[in-house]
Amino acid sequence: MTTIVVPPVIPTPAEDADALLKAFQGWGTDERTVIAVLAHRDATQRKKIRMAYEENYNENFIQRLQSELSGHFERAMYHWVLDPVERQAVMANTATRCIHEDYPVIVEIACVNSSPELVAVKRAYHVLYKCSLEEDVAARATGNLRSLLLALVSTYRYDGDEVNDALAKSEAKILHETVMNSSETDHGELIRIVGTRSRAQLNATFGWFRDEHGSSITKALHCGADPTGYSHALRTSVRCISDANKYFVKVLKNAMHKSGTDEDSLTRVIVMHAEKDLKSIKDAFQKRASVSLEQSIAKDTSGDYKSFLMALLGKSGI
Amino acid sequence: MTTIVVPPVIPTPAEDADALLKAFQGWGTDERTVIAVLAHRDATQRKKIRMAYEENYNENFIQRLQSELSGHFERAMYHWVLDPVERQAVMANTATRCIHEDYPVIVEIACVNSSPELVAVKRAYHVLYKCSLEEDVAARATGNLRSLLLALVSTYRYDGDEVNDALAKSEAKILHETVMNSSETDHGELIRIVGTRSRAQLNATFGWFRDEHGSSITKALHCGADPTGYSHALRTSVRCISDANKYFVKVLKNAMHKSGTDEDSLTRVIVMHAEKDLKSIKDAFQKRASVSLEQSIAKDTSGDYKSFLMALLGKSGI
Structure with missing residues (x-):
């Protein structure tokens, strides 16, 4: 379920585009208005605003938006205003460019989407x-990864x-034998x-694996040094497939670790899931961390970036 | 372009279904009517006939059809009355069951369809x-195949x-090095x-390969003993991607070899392509074999099977 709050009565796309143009103009950008408009419109509405803006003012909306904003706020807003399917294609492409580090993005897109949704991303x-x-994944990664x-x-x-x-049982056996064998060849x-x-x-x-061997495959896959990224990618895919909510809660918790905030991961999960299933990720987070996701994020972020994430998490725009 | 001939005025699906029921009833099947109706209706019309038949006579049309016909004629008609996308799914599934022999069917479906067409087959x-x-391909084949x-x-x-x-040039080099190395590891x-x-x-x-090395990759891939089927599957995929028409002409020519007719391959190419691109395959065959495809097939086949293939190749039903 979506977490964003769309007002019951919204301006026309042309009116929203006009408000954004005014927010861009003059000395300094009016970030509050940018958030008040864009964080409180759904994907279809945002697309219409983008189209109205480009038609009425004859300039690329996303480029203007990017030039007006900066830092983590700019990157989050840039991804937010993209069409959700296009956004995943953009994120996947960025991840292929540094695939030995950014493979989790690819794993998430591949494992969390339904098959028709994944085809739509590949079409985009x-x-x-x-x-x-x-071909980008194949050309840029190597070996088991x-x-x-x-x-x-x-x-x-x-x-x-x-x-x-019967198949589950026999394949659980294959998984166990492979995992127990320390070689990755x-x-x-x-x-x-x-x-x-x-x-x-x-x-x-995975259920058979746990029942037969007394521990989950995720635990069995717990890996130490992982120079190629393969072991971690494998574990990530198993976790995304087993329980995506639980996985995303973990990503969020890791992103707000004492050692510093990982804004890229934080933005990714919030922006990608706000209009999809962020409500259930929020609930799972609260249950697991005994603190609300909003509170955690509010503590770890600041400024417009914080206001924007809060809006996506369900803070009303009024 | 399709080769089948659909009359300008056709009966309603219910009338066609009725004609087929009559052809099925009584002592022996009236195969001529079965061909006269089904070989001269396009996929949408055939689907409507199937639905009208099942609604009006409360029996599975395809099962009845199969029980009334026999041999190569039955197998060809069975595949013909399936929806074209469903038919490819059925053929692919059959091929996975004997994958070390029937992989050409899988290669054809994978390499000749456009990407959205292939997704439609996978959905079916x-x-x-x-x-x-x-998962069926992965579980039933091994190694490089x-x-x-x-x-x-x-x-x-x-x-x-x-x-x-630049990429074509560098990858042509990789292909050449791999092909020249006799090991398949x-x-x-x-x-x-x-x-x-x-x-x-x-x-x-492939063009760079030919220009740099004076011979096509298909020739370079010419393989002798091929216990796993991999070399032949590789060559088949390269040929399907390079020039599908030329490839299908070769399949047809091999299917009508002196040593005997390979009806399965003959049926497959005719039934799968009749409503798609059989016209251009026919033209390419004529050019290559200096004899028309109809003449060749007429010489190699007989009975209802022959009449049916002739109808699919463009013989009028009137």
């Missing part, structure tokens, strides 16, 4: 970059609920299973 | 088999015309390139 990727997400990420982004996974119990079968089976089937397999 | 596969084409087929069926290839010449990069790059990009790469 074609339009934006004149190539496929698959490549095999895993490529399987995750490529497969049109079955989204149904049917489960084959023979991970082909494991990557095949995690990369192609349906979420329901995989959760049954 | 989900509906029919409650699992993904990817698995890696190649999985990349082909998984990737949502970029369908645009843009070509990066290090084909990862080759599979990555063939499995993920766009058709336009690959054709530029």
Whole structure:
């Protein structure tokens, strides 16, 4: 469920575009107005504002917005005003450029979207970059990390609920044997299973793993030094598939660690999920951290960036 | 372009269904009527006939049709009356069950369809088999054959015309080095390139290969003993991507070899392409074999099977 608050009566896209132009003009930007307008409009409304702005003022809306804002606030707002599908394509592309560090973004997009949603992201990727997400992932990653990420982004996974119990049992055995073997050279079968089976089937397999071996596969995959990123990417994909909410709570908690705030991760989770399932991530966070997500973020952020995230988390714009 | 001939005025689906019921009833089936009706209706019309039949006579149309016909004629008609997308899903599934022999079917479906067409086939596969084409391919093939087929069926290839010449040149070099090395252990990069790059990009790469090395990659891939099927599957995919018409002409020619007719391949090409591009395959065949496809097929087949193929190739039903 979405967390953003859209007022019951909203101005026309042209009126919103006009308010934004006024906020951009003059000495310094009126960031409060930018937030008051854009954080309280849904994706369709934001698209219409962007179109009205470009038609009426004959300039690229996103470029102007970016030039008026700065820092984490600018990056968050830039991603926010993109169409949600286009935004994921942009984020995936950015991640392919530094794939040995930014693979979690790719794993999240591949594992959390439904199959038709993932195809829509890949279609947007074609339009934006004149190539496929698959070829960029394949050309920029290597070894097991490549095999895993490529399987995750490529497969049109079955989204149904049917489960084959005998298969789950036999594949849980394969996963256990692979995980127990410390070498990463023979991970082909494991990557095949995690990369192609349906979420329901995989959760049954992970269930068998836990029942048979007394500990979850996520725990068994706990990895030390990880020079290639593969082990961590594998663990991330298993966690996204098992319980995406729990995974995102962990990302948020890590992003607001004592050692400093990871604004990129914070922005990513809030912006990508605000209009989708941020409500349930918030609930899971509260349960797990015994403090609300809003309180945690308010403590770790400041200025316009903070105001914007608060608005996306459900603070009314009025 | 389609080769089937649909009369300018056709009966209603209920009338066609009635004619088919009459053809099924009594002593022996009236195959001529079955062909006269079904070979001269397009996919939408056939679907409506199937629905009208099932609604009016309360029995499964395809099962009845199969029970009334036999041999190659039955198999061809069975595939013909399926929805074209569903038909490819059925053919792909059958091929996964004997994947070390039937991989050409999978390669054709993966390499000849556009990316949205391939997704439609994979969606139909989900509906029919409650699992993904990817997981069946991955679970039933092994080694390089698995890696190649999985990349082909998984990737949502970029369908645009843009070509990066520098990339084509560098990847042609990789292909050449891999092909010249007789070992098949290090084909990862080759599979990555063939499995993920766009058709336009690959054709530029194959062009560079030919220009630099004086012979086409298809010739360079000419393979002797091929126990796993990988070499042949690789060559098939390169040929489907380079020139699908030329490839299908070759399949048809091989299917009508002196040593005997391969009806499965013959049926597959005719039924799968009749409503799509059989016209251009026919033209290419005529050019290459100096005899028309109709003449060749007429010489190699007989009975209802022959009449049916002739009808699909453009013989009028009147």
